[in-house]
Amino acid sequence: MGDMDDRDLQDGDEAGQKQGMTRRRFLGAAAVTGAAAGLMGVGPISAAFAADDDLNAPEIAWDYETDVLVLGSGPAGMSCAAWAGRGGAEVMVLEMAAAIGGKGILAGGNLGIGGGTRMQKAQGMLETADIIYQDRTVEALRTDGQKMTIGDVDGGKHTVGQWRKISGCADADGLARVFADKSLDTWDWLDGLGCPFIKANVSAYANVYRGSRYYTTTAAQKVDRNGADGTMEAGGAGLLWPMFDDATAHGAQFFMSHKMTQLIREGDRSGRVVGVEATHDGKTLYFRARKGVFLGTGSWNGSANLKKLFLPWLSMYPHVSGQPYVMNDGSGIEAAIEAGASLTTDRGSDWHGWHRHPGTVWHSMSAPYGMPGTAEPSTATCIYVNADGNRFMNEEIGEDNPAWIGGNPPFYFAQLCSQQKADKDGPIVWIILDETARAAQSLDFTVDTTVQSDMYATAATIAELAPKIGMTAAALGDTVTKYNAFVGATDTDFGKKSMTAAIATGPFHAVKWGIQKHNTLGGVTINDKAQVMDWSSRVIPGLYAAGESAGGMDLIGLAKPIVFGRVAGEWAAQETTTSPAPTHVTLKADHASLAVGKLATLSSVLSGSDGIPSGAAVSFEVKKPGESSFHAIVSRKVTDTGAASTRYKLAKKGTYSFRARFLATADFATSASKVVKVASK
Numbered sequence: 001m002g003d004m005d006d007r008d009l010q011d012g013d014e015a016g017q018k019q020g021m022t023r024r025r026f027l028g029a030a031a032v033t034g035a036a037a038g039l040m041g042v043g044p045i046s047a048a049f050a051a052d053d054d055l056n057a058p059e060i061a062w063d064y065e066t067d068v069l070v071l072g073s074g075p076a077g078m079s080c081a082a083w084a085g086r087g088g089a090e091v092m093v094l095e096m097a098a099a100i101g102g103k104g105i106l107a108g109g110n111l112g113i114g115g116g117t118r119m120q121k122a123q124g125m126l127e128t129a130d131i132i133y134q135d136r137t138v139e140a141l142r143t144d145g146q147k148m149t150i151g152d153v154d155g156g157k158h159t160v161g162q163w164r165k166i167s168g169c170a171d172a173d174g175l176a177r178v179f180a181d182k183s184l185d186t187w188d189w190l191d192g193l194g195c196p197f198i199k200a201n202v203s204a205y206a207n208v209y210r211g212s213r214y215y216t217t218t219a220a221q222k223v224d225r226n227g228a229d230g231t232m233e234a235g236g237a238g239l240l241w242p243m244f245d246d247a248t249a250h251g252a253q254f255f256m257s258h259k260m261t262q263l264i265r266e267g268d269r270s271g272r273v274v275g276v277e278a279t280h281d282g283k284t285l286y287f288r289a290r291k292g293v294f295l296g297t298g299s300w301n302g303s304a305n306l307k308k309l310f311l312p313w314l315s316m317y318p319h320v321s322g323q324p325y326v327m328n329d330g331s332g333i334e335a336a337i338e339a340g341a342s343l344t345t346d347r348g349s350d351w352h353g354w355h356r357h358p359g360t361v362w363h364s365m366s367a368p369y370g371m372p373g374t375a376e377p378s379t380a381t382c383i384y385v386n387a388d389g390n391r392f393m394n395e396e397i398g399e400d401n402p403a404w405i406g407g408n409p410p411f412y413f414a415q416l417c418s419q420q421k422a423d424k425d426g427p428i429v430w431i432i433l434d435e436t437a438r439a440a441q442s443l444d445f446t447v448d449t450t451v452q453s454d455m456y457a458t459a460a461t462i463a464e465l466a467p468k469i470g471m472t473a474a475a476l477g478d479t480v481t482k483y484n485a486f487v488g489a490t491d492t493d494f495g496k497k498s499m500t501a502a503i504a505t506g507p508f509h510a511v512k513w514g515i516q517k518h519n520t521l522g523g524v525t526i527n528d529k530a531q532v533m534d535w536s537s538r539v540i541p542g543l544y545a546a547g548e549s550a551g552g553m554d555l556i557g558l559a560k561p562i563v564f565g566r567v568a569g570e571w572a573a574q575e576t577t578t579s580p581a582p583t584h585v586t587l588k589a590d591h592a593s594l595a596v597g598k599l600a601t602l603s604s605v606l607s608g609s610d611g612i613p614s615g616a617a618v619s620f621e622v623k624k625p626g627e628s629s630f631h632a633i634v635s636r637k638v639t640d641t642g643a644a645s646t647r648y649k650l651a652k653k654g655t656y657s658f659r660a661r662f663l664a665t666a667d668f669a670t671s672a673s674k675v676v677k678v679a680s681k
């Protein structure tokens with residue numbers, strides 16, 4: 001009995017047992033059959049639910065099976081589906097919404113991918129992969145060739161390269177290099193698919209990031225698909241539909257209104273991600289992925305918990321950008337966390353992707369998908385007031401400014417708003433203007449068409465307008481009177497420069513800002529193959545991610561999802577689906593007298609035709625008398641001959657089941673296990 005160097009494990013031993021509970025219970029409860037019809041007419045596979053004690057048997061009755069399972073049909077998912085299909089993999093896409101495209105199909109279509117595209121060349125713009133890489137990591141240069149400081153904004157204290165290092169956005173995970181190297185080829189692919197690029201566009205932030213001077217855009221395309229009225233004017237559609245066509249041409253099957261609710265990972269956060277649990281039409285379904293599961297579920301914008309983690313101040317903005325078309329609830333990131341994924345945030349998540357829309361919280365770029373809101377009134381002829389009827393800012397401060405400008409910090413509007421009183425929709429900020437200003441700009445304030453009824457009011461006088469928006473006539477009246485006195489003189493309160501007309505001619509209008517986070521940064525950690533990493537910086541076998549679900553690289557918008565979705569698809573398609581070795585585990589449970597108080601010796605041997613992988617481990621598990629599921633006892637590395645053993649003290653009378661399991665790794669896609677039962681007297 002004294003021949004083993006490990007301690008004797010017994011009932012009540014905590015190591016491993018707690019760990020094992022959740023997943024075991026979950027797998028044990030997975031005896032579900034039946035399936036919903038898939039969009040493309042695929043039928044359910046037949047898989048019998050196997051009892052725990054069966055030899056080397058699966059534990060889940062899979063309803064569907066494929067090579068690469070893509071979660072989400074936004075730019076990241078669509079790109080992954082197309083490239084996994086191009087790589088020869090069988091692909092299924094689960095999308096929780098009723099239609100494809102995610103936020104991407106609502107987007108303006110400005111696409112920050114370059115590297116020397118035909119349009120850049122035609123317009124005499126010089127960009128290469130190395131320039132993209134340098135701008136994202138080392139020393140970004142200004143358009144005049146000077147090294148850029150942070151937007152030339154912090155008094156020249158830091159260059160952009162230094163800032164990226166300070167903020168952790170340099171190329172720690174190798175993402176920027178891959179992004180730079182894959183950009184041109186990815187743009188060429190989209191171009192070849194017929195994405196209607198119309199020009200290479202100079203970014204508004206040209207003074208900050210040299211690379212992003214060269215946005216290309218698909219803006220203002222009419223695409224005769226989807227949408228309530230069958231048409232859509234949105235640049236993002238010009239990207240998403242051609243990618244969808246490419247994905248389906250390569251065999252991808254789309255399952256709409258299918259929400260992934262849990263990732264299924266073998267072992268206790270130590271094995272491979274082999275599939276997902278999903279819900280559809282009130283039913284629970286199981287999808288198996290032989291090669292990989294791809295997380296393209298978008299942002300954490302709709303998750304209260306993830307907002308608190310990544311960007312606490314956003315908690316006061318309840319709306320999800322792109323709603324009601326997209327309700328990204330963070331379920332993808334949360335499921336990945338449960339499966340062991342680590343998180344990476346980007347310093348830039350404080351900064352980027354702020355958006356405001358006059359008159360609606362349901363904004364999208366395209367009316368069929370939400371209320372478009374009215375155009376932004378010129379700041380020269382309006383004021384912004386808070387719930388008390390007071391101005392609180394210089395209205396000239398823009399919504400989305402990532403740089404320190406005029407001594408104001410980035411996203412100053414957001415910061416100022418967050419200090420104001422809030423209601424169910426977020427901070428209360430009203431735009432006040434008169435009829436002359438409205439008419440001059442042809443602003444459309446049609447209730448329930450361009451503006452929500454609770455976000456617009458009008459009245460013949462300011463005194464009548466004020467109570468309609470929850471203010472006293474005196475407070476709003478004083479504010480307007482004071483402002484009108486600044487017009488033609490000086491705004492001694494906030495320093496506004498351009499004030500072209502007083503707010504004087506009725507009827508007067510009040511339009512509320514709808515405020516949302518348009519893009520989010522921060523998500524699960526990925527490596528340069530878009531594989532998800534755990535908290536020990538190990539790859540989680542079989543799990544890939546990109547887009548707003550993935551952190552790293554401090555880059556907002558469509559470019560990162562499309563490039564890294566492609567990277568994931570290419571790599572996932574290449575994963576091996578069969579395990580050459582090991583294929584079998586044997587297990588013996590021995591003792592001269594198997595009785596209460598005695599130690600059972602558990603010996604297992606791993607075997608297979610192609611040898612034993614170095615570092616392979618066998619997990620020993622127990623199901624005690626009266627229990628319905630296994631608990632981990634201990635994990636042991638096997639010897640060169642595949643052997644491993646441990647001992648376990650029997651504390652009760654009855655039947656013990658012991659299981660030895662080899663858990664799949666990045667190299668070996670299948671698991672093997674063996675169960676033996678012993679009776680304790």
Ligand SMILES: Cc1cc2nc3c(=O)[nH]c(=O)nc-3n(C[C@H](O)[C@H](O)[C@H](O)COP(=O)(O)OP(=O)(O)OC[C@H]3O[C@@H](n4cnc5c(N)ncnc54)[C@H](O)[C@@H]3O)c2cc1C
Nearest residue numbers: 072074076096102103104108109110260298547548557558
């Ligand atoms: C109005 C608007 C305009 C924009 N304009 C631009 C622009 O011009 N340029 C630019 O670069 N960026 C723009 N963006 C941002 C850009 O659209 C996003 O950054 C991009 O779409 C993110 O892509 P994604 O694939 O990561 O996520 P998404 O596009 O959000 O797609 C995620 C998908 O996953 C689905 N999903 C989520 N959870 C689950 C689940 N559990 N199971 C199954 N499916 C799930 C969602 O329904 C969604 O379809 C804009 C965004 C908006 C809202």
